[in-house]
Each structure stands twice: as C-alpha cells, then as structure tokens.
Amino acid sequence: MIADFTPVPALIGGALIGLAATLLLLATGRVAGVSGITAGAIAAPGPERDWRTAFLVGLIFGPIVFAFFGGELPRPLLPALPVIVIAGALVGFGTQLGNGCTSGHGVCGLARLSPRSLAATATFVAAAMATVFIIRRLEGI
Amino acid sequence: MRIASAALAGLIFGIGLALSGMLDPVRVLGFLDIAGGQWDPTLVFVLGGAVSVAAIGFGLIRLRAKPLFDERFHLSEATAIDPKLLGGAAMFGVGWGLVGYCPGPAIASIGFAGTPSAIFALAMVGGMLLHRALPESPSQAS
Numbered sequence: 102m103i104a105d106f107t108p109v110p111a112l113i114g115g116a117l118i119g120l121a122a123t124l125l126l127l128a129t130g131r132v133a134g135v136s137g138i139t140a141g142a143i144a145a146p147g148p149e150r151d152w153r154t155a156f157l158v159g160l161i162f163g164p165i166v167f168a169f170f171g172g173e174l175p176r177p178l179l180p181a182l183p184v185i186v187i188a189g190a191l192v193g194f195g196t197q198l199g200n201g202c203t204s205g206h207g208v209c210g211l212a213r214l215s216p217r218s219l220a221a222t223a224t225f226v227a228a229a230m231a232t233v234f235i236i237r238r239l240e241g242i
Numbered sequence: 243m244r245i246a247s248a249a250l251a252g253l254i255f256g257i258g259l260a261l262s263g264m265l266d267p268v269r270v271l272g273f274l275d276i277a278g279g280q281w282d283p284t285l286v287f288v289l290g291g292a293v294s295v296a297a298i299g300f301g302l303i304r305l306r307a308k309p310l311f312d313e314r315f316h317l318s319e320a321t322a323i324d325p326k327l328l329g330g331a332a333m334f335g336v337g338w339g340l341v342g343y344c345p346g347p348a349i350a351s352i353g354f355a356g357t358p359s360a361i362f363a364l365a366m367v368g369g370m371l372l373h374r375a376l377p378e379s380p381s382q383a384s
Contacts, residue, residue, distance in 0.1 A: 105263075107284055110262060111285075114261035114263070115290060115291025116292065117255070118259065118295075118296075119299065120295055121255035122251070122296045122300075123303065124254065127299070127310060128243070129244055129248055129311060130314060130315040130317075132317060135255075139370065152245050155245045158252065159255070161349060162253055163252065164259070164354055165354060167257045167261065174354050175268070175355070176356070177267050177355050177359055178268070182361065185341060185365065186362075188365070189348070189361070189364070189366040190366070191333050191334065192337035192348070193369025193372070194370070194372055195330045195332070196330065196334050197369070203345070204344075208296055209300075212299075212300050213300060215318075217321055220328065226335065228335025229335040232338075232339025233274040233275045236339070
C-alpha cells in the first residue's frame with residue numbers, strides 16, 4: 102500500500118528547484134548545493150559570502166511566501182533532542198567531507214551527468230534507507 | 243544583480259521545496275522506509291522534476307562563454323570516487339535517515355518550523371565548522 106503519494110505537486114516543486122538551480126548557474130556560475138552554500142556563507146572570504154547569504158535568506162523566505170499565498174506548511178515532529186543534534190552534526194560534517202548533499206550531488210550533479218555525484222547520491226540514499234530500516238526495527242514498528 | 247539573482251534563486255528553491263512536500267521530514271522518511279509497507283515514492287518525482295529541468299537548463303547555459311554576473315563558471319572538476327566522498331556521503335545519509343532533514347529543507351524550515359528544526363540547522367552548521375577545524379580534511383566550500 103502507498104500512503105500520501107502526491108506526484109503532481111512533487112513534479113512541479115521539483116521543477117521549481119531545477120529552475121532555481123538553473124537561474125543560479127546562469128547568474129553566478131555557481132552550483133546550487135545548499136550544504137556548500139551554507140558552509141561558504143559562514144567561512145568564505147568577504148565578497149564571496151554575500152551571494153551565498155542572499156541565497157539562504159531567499160531559501161528561508163520561500164516557504165513563508167508559499168504559506169502567504171495559501172500553501173500548507175508541515176508542523177514537523179522531530180525525535181528527541183540528542184538525536185536531532187547528532188543527526189544535524191552528521192549531516193553537516195558528512196556533506197563537507199563528501200562535498201555535497203541532495204541538492205549539490207543529487208540535483209545539480211546528476212543533471213551534469215557526473216559519475217562522482219551519482220556515486221555520492223547512491224551512497225547517501227542507501228545509508229539513509231539502511232538507517233531508517235534499523236531505527237524502525239528497533240522501535241518495533 | 244548577482245546578489246539579487248542569488249536571493250531569487252533561493253526563494254524559488256524554497257517555494258519548490260514547500261510545494262513538493264519535502265519540508266516534512268515524515269514524508270522524506272516515508273520515502274526512505276522502503277521496507278515499511280507504506281512506501282511513499284513522492285521524493286522520486288521531486289528529484290526527477292528537478293534533475294530534468296536542471297539538465298535542460300544547464301545544457302543551455304553551457305553554450306555561453308560565461309555566466310551573466312561573473313567572469314567564469316565555478317563548477318567542480320573533481321572526478322575521484324574515493325573514501326572521502328563515499329564516507330562523507332554515508333555519514334550524511336545516516337544523519338538524513340535519523341531525522342529526515344537534508345541541508346535544503348533544514349535551512350528552509352528555520353523560518354516556520356519551530357525550535358527543534360532550528361536546533362537541527364544549528365547542529366548541522368556545527369558539523370560543518372568541525373570539519374573545517376580538522377587539519378587533515380580541508381574544506382572546499384565552492
């Protein structure tokens with residue numbers, strides 16, 4: 102059985118993400134990888150921070166604009182605090198070590214037909230699926 | 243113009259994430275839970291839509307000599323599929339599977355999703371800073 106499957110908004114939302122990546126590459130010559138942009142917004146030399154910060158501010162306002170025009174936003178239920186902190190740190194450290202995340206490797210890298218990005222994407226999806234599998238077994242669901 | 247374009251790109255990215263349903267960690271975990279009997283394939287359609295549009299857009303852009311507001315394209319030329327790449331991707335995948343946030347949705351959730359989501363984003367930045375602080379793995383934020 103399949104739950105909550107919403108292919109049409111998913112395709113349109115995905116297309117908008119692809120459009121955003123296209124716009125960023127056209128305007129700045131940069132790949133829309135959120136992990137790299139976030140790290141660069143904190144640590145890159147001065148002038149290189151500005152466009153990254155602007156992108157992140159836009160990204161934060163995106164859902165708010167979506168809700169303003171009547172879109173529905175989730176009220177996420179997250180696990181216990183220690184799990185949140187450990188998971189966040191793993192995502193931050195891992196995306197830096199592996200040079201990318203779902204947007205950089207998954208969207209932009211696959212769009213460029215990069216074998217390196219395909220290997221990274223296959224690895225993080227497999228690791229995430231294995232993690233969910235183990236957690237759900239431990240929870241007895 | 244460079245900054246305004248980046249802000250607009252971020253805004254469109256955030257609206258796309260919101261519309262796609264991928265700001266809800268439960269939906270993401272529903273995709274990752276392939277053995278649970280309630281598999282939610284929505285994320286495949288998000289990624290498919292994004293990659294298709296980006297592939298066409300990138301193909302057209304590469305016909306240009308340079309971007310609109312920079313002297314050159316800044317694209318990774320790395321091709322190595324090495325332990326660093328795969329180890330980093332695996333670490334990221336474990337963190338993603340634990341909560342259901344990858345970096346895009348984590349940042350996009352800061353403005354509306356409450357304190358636990360903001361703590362995730364902060365911990366993520368902490369992990370990035372920790373990586374930068376380690377001498378043997380210099381960061382290449384580009």
